[in-house]
Amino acid sequence: MTQDILTLSATEALGKLANGEVSSVELTRATLARMEARKHINAYITPTAEHALAQAEASDKRRKEGRAGLLEGLPLGIKDLFCTNGILTTAASKILHNFVPHYESTVTERLWQAGAVMTGKLNLDEFAMGTSTENSAYGNTLNPWDESRIPGGSSGGSSAAVADYQCFGATGTDTGGSIRQPASMCGVVGIKPTYGRMSRWGIVAFASSLDQAGMFARTVEDAALLLEASAGHDPKDSTSADLPVPAWSKNLQRDIKGLKIGLPKEYFIDGMDTRVRDSVMQAVKRFEAEGAEIVEISLPTTKYALAAYYIVNPAEASSNLARYDGMRYGLRVEGDNLLDTYIKSRSEGFGEEPKRRIMVGNYVLSSGYYDAYYSKAMKIRTLLAREFAAAFEKVDVIMTPTAPNPAFKIGEKADDPISLYLEDAYTVTVNMAGLPGISVPAAPVEDRGSLLPVGLQIIGKKWDEQTILQVAFAWQTMGGVERLGWRG
Ligand code: GLN
Numbered sequence: 003m004t005q006d007i008l009t010l011s012a013t014e015a016l017g018k019l020a021n022g023e024v025s026s027v028e029l030t031r032a033t034l035a036r037m038e039a040r041k042h043i044n045a046y047i048t049p050t051a052e053h054a055l056a057q058a059e060a061s062d063k064r065r066k067e068g069r070a071g072l073l074e075g076l077p078l079g080i081k082d083l084f085c086t087n088g089i090l091t092t093a094a095s096k097i098l099h100n101f102v103p104h105y106e107s108t109v110t111e112r113l114w115q116a117g118a119v120m121t122g123k124l125n126l127d128e129f130a131m132g133t134s135t136e137n138s139a140y141g142n143t144l145n146p147w148d149e150s151r152i153p154g155g156s157s158g159g160s161s162a163a164v165a166d167y168q169c170f171g172a173t174g175t176d177t178g179g180s181i182r183q184p185a186s187m188c189g190v191v192g193i194k195p196t197y198g199r200m201s202r203w204g205i206v207a208f209a210s211s212l213d214q215a216g217m218f219a220r221t222v223e224d225a226a227l228l229l230e231a232s233a234g235h236d237p238k239d240s241t242s243a244d245l246p247v248p249a250w251s252k253n254l255q256r257d258i259k260g261l262k263i264g265l266p267k268e269y270f271i272d273g274m275d276t277r278v279r280d281s282v283m284q285a286v287k288r289f290e291a292e293g294a295e296i297v298e299i300s301l302p303t304t305k306y307a308l309a310a311y312y313i314v315n316p317a318e319a320s321s322n323l324a325r326y327d328g329m330r331y332g333l334r335v336e337g338d339n340l341l342d343t344y345i346k347s348r349s350e351g352f353g354e355e356p357k358r359r360i361m362v363g364n365y366v367l368s369s370g371y372y373d374a375y376y377s378k379a380m381k382i383r384t385l386l387a388r389e390f391a392a393a394f395e396k397v398d399v400i401m402t403p404t405a406p407n408p409a410f411k412i413g414e415k416a417d418d419p420i421s422l423y424l425e426d427a428y429t430v431t432v433n434m435a436g437l438p439g440i441s442v443p444a445a446p447v448e449d450r451g452s453l454l455p456v457g458l459q460i461i462g463k464k465w466d467e468q469t470i471l472q473v474a475f476a477w478q479t480m481g482g483v484e485r486l487g488w489r490g
Contacts, residue, residue: 026075097351107204179429186457320363
């Protein structure tokens, strides 16, 4: 019984909540029991059982009174980068080990308004810096497909929890791939909408011109629904767009005959993992067989994208991290004087990766180097956006692998930051151009004795989340998005 409930999609679970087959308290209890039984995955930094049960009881009451929201009674996990009122929010950093916000992020506020229940705060790379969740100050998260492997990152707690039935969906943030890449590593659906679609208010800032919230789910319709409940204009975020939120989840059917799919030749290069390429090409061929038209396109600036991203990102990160000084909140290590207190608090509070980004960021922004690095990177960013815009004159969507390889072993790349940065080659371009992107599971591949998921990335035009969701849904309908097997 419990297994049956937990393996439902969010949409199915909401159906059962609506017809009274199950209550939110029952659904929440089953989820909490699963979290407890699967603690070793380390998906959650802070489970919030008591809070969840109180929310579930309130939800059941609302439903009885006929006041059900879009997500009424649905247990969801929240990446520990979203501020939650009265609940510990660490950003997986020691420097925020005791930070309890007294306000709620707009995205999570909207989820609670829609009736959702919070199961807890999910693990991530410290300040969302990373691709493996090995940079968390609270221990790494295991990939449920093979526990010796990373779940992707930075939203590795979110992808693992959704794949492992420890919630029905989860929030994530994506600055350079942190939703799409972990979704691909754990065989779930991950969507990053257009920059400006979701409010960034109350989300711990990383690289503000790239940061965007999004959703993890086990099906495309679930992802659409969760996005719908949380997107939209917010006067508290000046970069949030004042556009209506379409009813994405109600408009997923689409005939893909005649759909034009762009394949950028710069993303399919010699030396790439042939298993990943074959898995993605198999999906592309399937679309072709269903009547879609495949168009080879070129995005020549792609080769500079990763280098440019790793200038823009640390530049913004170093500025955003300047606020952690041990004075008003977070870790404070007393020194002999004010400067010494700053130095001690920051030295002890930040892990290796934030320190690396602070140093690189300050370097590329410093006078004398600014023109050589930062302003060049910004030019590349403009070129990338223009090339995508030109490509979208010819095609409806662009398909690429989400990540260059399937999930690697824990520790395998931990001492080599550059090899970790290379993991982001296919995803950072989308953030640099501010476009929407979704990762859906393609055929899994074999690696050293394990069967591992591969992600198909579908990139769309600005503000056109609808089309990428429709194409992803078509893929799911073709049997492309396999339902995950139950892991006992
Ligand atoms: N891996 C990328 C980085 O470390 C992206 C992280 C993210 O999207 N939050 O910058």
